[in-house]
Amino acid sequence: MKRSLGLGLVILVCAAGISTAHAAQCAEHRPINVGVVPQQAPSDLAKAWLPILASISERTGCAFRFATAPTIPEFEKRVSQGDYDIAYMNPYHYTVFSKNPGYVAFAKEKGRKLKGLLVAAKASQINRMEDLNGMKVAFPSPAAFAATIIPIAEMKAAGVEVTPTYVSSHDSVYLNVSRGFYAGGGGIVRTLNAMSPEVRDKLKVIWESKAYAPHAFAALPGLTPAVTQAFFNGMASLSNTEAGQGMLRVLRFKGIEAATDSEWDSIRALNLDLIRLGDPK
Structure with missing residues (x-):
């Protein structure tokens, strides 16, 4: 060992x-x-x-x-x-x-059970996964299972092309999206719920995966x-x-x-x- x-x-x-x-x-x-x-x-x-x-x-x-x-x-x-x-x-x-x-x-x-999410700024016009087509989307890391791998796979299957950017953590995803730096971002239910209300309340969930x-x-x-x-x-x-x-x-x-x-x-x-x-x- x-x-x-x-x-x-x-x-x-x-x-x-x-x-x-x-x-x-x-x-x-x-x-x-x-x-x-x-x-x-x-x-x-x-x-x-x-x-x-x-x-x-x-x-x-x-x-x-x-x-x-x-x-x-x-x-x-x-x-x-x-x-x-x-x-x-x-x-x-x-x-x-x-x-x-x-x-x-x-x-x-x-x-x-683990569910992946895509979030967007509550004030934005992005309300569905398809609305992210052609945009920059924030993810925690390439190998984050529910927050990155599953959402990207589902977007590809749906013909939604995005430019992924990796920002090191779930918290960073939520902060960047809430401030309008990215059109959307990947996360999971537990970490989104753990964010401070001043950040969480500026976000909306636009897509949710099945449970794993x-x-x-x-x-x-x-x-x-x-x-x-x-x-x-x-x-x-x-x-x-x-x-x-x-x-x-x-x-x-x-x-x-x-x-x-x-x-x-x-x-x-x-x-x-x-x-x-x-x-x-």
């Missing part, structure tokens, strides 16, 4: 409040890197995930450490290198990185199974307390539930292995 000691711009913060006695109970006596795909600004992700990982660490005795990357392509590179012990990644990422370096899904967001399997929580091969189970148990238990429910609401999560690799077979069946991930972009 590859261990990364220097992740550059990745935000790495050790979970606080773990006593030496607690830490000794963990099956791994080291910090466990939990990598989260940067659909939103890393600082916003940190605010949401640090309290959750601190709570899980305190409950389980394992030092779960938050990690992300400045952009989605950089996140892909780091996942390909095995920099994260546990990674929260989109469905397409999972189908790629389950092959190499071999991540194995063990959980998913409870009760969630959601993001996967996946473990790197070689991670002690007891640690993976501890993470799952700790995160699943958040929905049992008022404080934990508050943390999950920040993520727009109801909770998590167990998952198996085969649940992403419908994504594999789309034959989307057209994008090289993990290479410098």
Whole structure:
């Protein structure tokens, strides 16, 4: 298993409040890197995930450490290198990185199906996908499954030709579209709902995809199974307390539930292995 000691711009913060006695109970006596795909600004992700990982660490005795990357392509590179012990990644990422370096899904967001969206400025005359024909459209990254791959495929099937521009995150898509810099943009329901009202209220949804399997929580091969189970148990238990429910609401999560690799077979069946991930972009 590859261990990364220097992740550059990745935000790495050790979970606080773990006593030496607690830490000794963990099956791994080291910090466990939990990598989260940067659909939103890393600082916003940190605010949401640090309290959750601190709570899980305190409950389980394992030092779960938050990690992300400045952009989605950089996140892909780091996942390909095995920099994260546990990674929260989109469905397409999972189908790629389950092959190499071999991540194995063990959980998913409870009760969630992933839907791609196209948004436009509420004040604009763009009301349908077809209205974007010939225009510049913002997307988070080439391999963002529901926010990029699916909308572009659907537009091509409908004969809608656009010029895609990649702006590094879902938040950047929404901000740029709300300010009129792009005619439209791709996103997903959860990240759109997580935007501040002053941005979200300036946008309208002009197209929505069918539902797909959601993001996967996946473990790197070689991670002690007891640690993976501890993470799952700790995160699943958040929905049992008022404080934990508050943390999950920040993520727009109801909770998590167990998952198996085969649940992403419908994504594999789309034959989307057209994008090289993990290479410098």
